[in-house]
Amino acid sequence: MKKDSDISKEQSLLIAYQESGELSKLGELYKPYMPLVYGLCLKYLKDKEKARDAVMEIFEELVVKLKKFEVDNFKSWLYVLAKNHCLMLLRSEKKRNSESLSENHLSFMESEAARHHTSEDKLEKETELEKLESCIAQLKEEQKLCVKLFYLQQKSYKQIEEQTKLELKKVKSFIQNGKRNLKICMEAGE
Numbered sequence: 001m002k003k004d005s006d007i008s009k010e011q012s013l014l015i016a017y018q019e020s021g022e023l024s025k026l027g028e029l030y031k032p033y034m035p036l037v038y039g040l041c042l043k044y045l046k047d048k049e050k051a052r053d054a055v056m057e058i059f060e061e062l063v064v065k066l067k068k069f070e071v072d073n074f075k076s077w078l079y080v081l082a083k084n085h086c087l088m089l090l091r092s093e094k095k096r097n098s099e100s101l102s103e104n105h106l107s108f109m110e111s112e113a114a115r116h117h118t119s120e121d122k123l124e125k126e127t128e129l130e131k132l133e134s135c136i137a138q139l140k141e142e143q144k145l146c147v148k149l150f151y152l153q154q155k156s157y158k159q160i161e162e163q164t165k166l167e168l169k170k171v172k173s174f175i176q177n178g179k180r181n182l183k184i185c186m187e188a189g190e
Helices: 003-020 023-045 048-068 074-109 120-138 143-152 155-163 166-189
Strands: none
Touching: 003 074, 023 048, 023 074, 048 074, 074 143, 074 166, 120 143, 120 166, 143 155, 143 166, 155 166
């Protein structure tokens, strides 16, 4: 537990930063907590580099947020800020992965409404779809099943896990590897 002198020193650093905006004061305030923040980030992000980056990003957030918010207990407030930062990173990464998968899905599956639908375009589209079906058929069984459920039936990872009785890690791996193999197969025919 912190002594009263530590708390008052911490509060005085916090107030000094809020009044002056001196980064040295903020650095002095944040430095003792960096190992704790790193440990928290590593727990959530499960990647040393991402955790190191997050520690610095959180410092950058502090530069702005400590001027806006009244903070009574810096350690507790910092814990919540760091946890929320990590959760936001995980959400945005999940969203990026989902969007990336959706974009790839759309590039394979979406109609080309924007293009002129001449008979040549239709023939090209049919050829692409046939090639896609052929490539899907060449996937390993687990990859084929997971790819079809994810892309064609729009099932979530959790739904696929429950339906196939495969571990969540394996479901994600089969989808990722299946997607990569489809891309390689599709590009090989060009």
